[in-house]
Amino acid sequence: MLEAVRGHDHLAIARAITAIENRTALGTELALAVRERNNLCRTIGVTGPPGAGKSSLINALLQELLPRFHRVAILTVDPSSPISGGAVLGDRVRMAAHSANPNVFIRSLAARGHLGGVTRTTRSVMDLLSASGMEIIIVETVGTGQSEVEVADLTDIKIVVCAPGLGDEMQAIKAGILEIADLLVVNKSDLPDAARTANHLKAMLHHRGHEERRAVVSVSSQNGNGVSALVDAIEARFAALPFAASSTSDSDGYSRSWLARDVADAAAALVLHTPDYRIEASVERVVQGTLSRAEGINIVVGLLPEFAAARK
Known part of the structure; x- marks a missing residue:
C-alpha cells in the first residue's frame, strides 16, 4: 500500500x-x-471561531494555490458522530468544485471526542500526505477556542480567520488564538463592518507589538477579492522559512504533551488489539465491583511491556 500512496493513488x-x-x-x-x-x-x-467562513476561504484559496503548486491536500477536522465516530460534515459538500481534480485530495478527519483543534492522528496523516507527493497541506480545525492552538505545533503557517459581526476579534484575544497567527484574515470583507474589524485587529497587533511578525489581510471568499493577495502573503512567509522546516514531523513543534498523547494512543492500541484473558478478567471484575477502576488500570499498565514485546 505504501508504494501506491507514494504513487499518488487517491x-x-x-x-x-x-x-x-x-x-x-x-x-x-x-x-x-x-x-x-x-x-x-x-x-x-x-x-478561527465558528461562522467565520474557514471552509469557504479554503475553497477560494484553492483557486489561487493550484496554478502555483502542483498538488494540494485539505484536511478538515470535523465533529464526530457519537455513534460511529465518523465525521459528520462532508468534505465534498463544502469543496465539491475541487473534489474531482486529480491534484487535489480532500479528507475529513473525525475529532472523536478530542478537545483540541486537531485530532490525535492528524500529524501522522500529514506525514502520509507528504509522502504521497503533496506540495501544500492545509489543515482546517474545529472552531472550539483555545485548544485550537495545537495547530501551531503542526503547521508552518497559521491563519486565523475572523469575520465582521461575530465579535471574533475579542473572542480571539480571550481564547488565545490570536497569539498563534501568522496571518489574520478578515473574511467576508464585502459585508458591513469589515473595515472596522480589520482596523480593530491591526490596533491589537500594534498594542501587542506584533505588527512586524503578523499581518491582517481582508478577503471575500464569495467574490474572490483579496484572495490573490493572501496567497502572495503565504508564499512570502514560505520563502522566509528555513528550507527544512517541514523535513520531519519529529523535530519542530513536538512537545511533551504530544509525546504523552502518542504514548497513550500506542498503549490503547495494544490493549484493544491484544487478545489476553487477563484484560477481559480485569474488565469483568471492575464491572462486578470486586476490583476498582484504578486497580484494573494498574493491572493492564503492568501488562503493556509484555504486549509490546510480543508485537516486535
Missing part, C-alpha cells in the same frame, strides 16, 4: 488514512514508515 491514500485513524496494525506500520516528511511539502493551519 484510493490507496484514503485507505491508508482510514487505517491510521482507526489505529489498526497496518495504520501503525504506515505511520512509522512515513515519519520523515518531504522537504518540499509546506503546511498551512486555518483556524
